[in-house]
Amino acid sequence: AALAAILDAPGGLDAARATDADGCTARDLARLSGHDDCARLLADRGVPLRAAAADDDDSAGEEAATTVGPEAAAPAESTTTTTTTRSAAKKNPPTAAAVAEALQRKERGNRLLAAGDARGALGEYDAAVALDPTSKVLVSNRCAARLAVASDQDDDDPTRRRTLLDAALRDADACVELDAAWPKAHFRRGSVLEALGRHEDAATAFWDALRLDPANAQLKKALKDCVDRGRAAHRAAQATPADAHHVSSSTEGTPPQPPPSPRTAAAAAEEPSSTSRGTPPPTPPPPALQSSP
Numbered sequence: 001a002a003l004a005a006i007l008d009a010p011g012g013l014d015a016a017r018a019t020d021a022d023g024c025t026a027r028d029l030a031r032l033s034g035h036d037d038c039a040r041l042l043a044d045r046g047v048p049l050r051a052a053a054a055d056d057d058d059s060a061g062e063e064a065a066t067t068v069g070p071e072a073a074a075p076a077e078s079t080t081t082t083t084t085t086r087s088a089a090k091k092n093p094p095t096a097a098a099v100a101e102a103l104q105r106k107e108r109g110n111r112l113l114a115a116g117d118a119r120g121a122l123g124e125y126d127a128a129v130a131l132d133p134t135s136k137v138l139v140s141n142r143c144a145a146r147l148a149v150a151s152d153q154d155d156d157d158p159t160r161r162r163t164l165l166d167a168a169l170r171d172a173d174a175c176v177e178l179d180a181a182w183p184k185a186h187f188r189r190g191s192v193l194e195a196l197g198r199h200e201d202a203a204t205a206f207w208d209a210l211r212l213d214p215a216n217a218q219l220k221k222a223l224k225d226c227v228d229r230g231r232a233a234h235r236a237a238q239a240t241p242a243d244a245h246h247v248s249s250s251t252e253g254t255p256p257q258p259p260p261s262p263r264t265a266a267a268a269a270e271e272p273s274s275t276s277r278g279t280p281p282p283t284p285p286p287p288a289l290q291s292s293p
Helices: 002-008 012-017 026-032 036-044 079-091 096-114 118-131 136-150 158-178 183-195 199-212 217-238 241-250 262-269
Strands: none
Touching: 002 012, 002 036, 012 026, 026 036, 096 118, 096 136, 118 136, 136 158, 136 183, 158 183, 183 199, 183 217, 199 217
């Protein structure tokens, strides 16, 4: 209501459309600060986005790079410290100059992540979040970068990998805290939880995301793949050496089975039709990961 009054005042709309020294409009600043309601109102009033910021999301963080050079893990901040920082930022929002610099850092991070330099991207996102800790997009991008770097730590240093994943989980939790109605926040959380081997928790997070965006094919696939991998991990953990020997012995001399016909494979892969956006899909909660007896 206050913003609407400002825009309706003489010269208010012109001021919102004006750009600062970095070319940002009021809509850019509102979007980067995570004030989505204000950004939508400004969009309805015809306030444009800066051309370089028109991505409107962190699309470069969708596909995390998997080829990452060795690096030292970023220092792990405590949950209390990060929560306190966000709370302080909400009471004292970042300045326009800080938000503009955070935007520049984010753009550099996006380019680096797209080029496969997750280490460099993490540094840029880390600086951006320090400038504006209330932006869900910036925190989400840093989460993606940490997950990308951690994916290259399996055979290098398990402790360093766990440190990165723990930090990524804090970022994902922060995204949910900043906007629990944002599907990507829950998607990020599910991705990190699965990397930590917590398949049931990950499936629940993917399910939460899918409830918010039922037509999203990426979320459907993420949930299905997570459940499948979780069940496989559970079966492997429950198997004993005797079980493995029995399975091996029982299959000796058995001719290989023919692959399923294309029609059968297509039917098995078919997904239920999606419902309208915003309506939970009429399917039960994610299945348990344990195998049926």
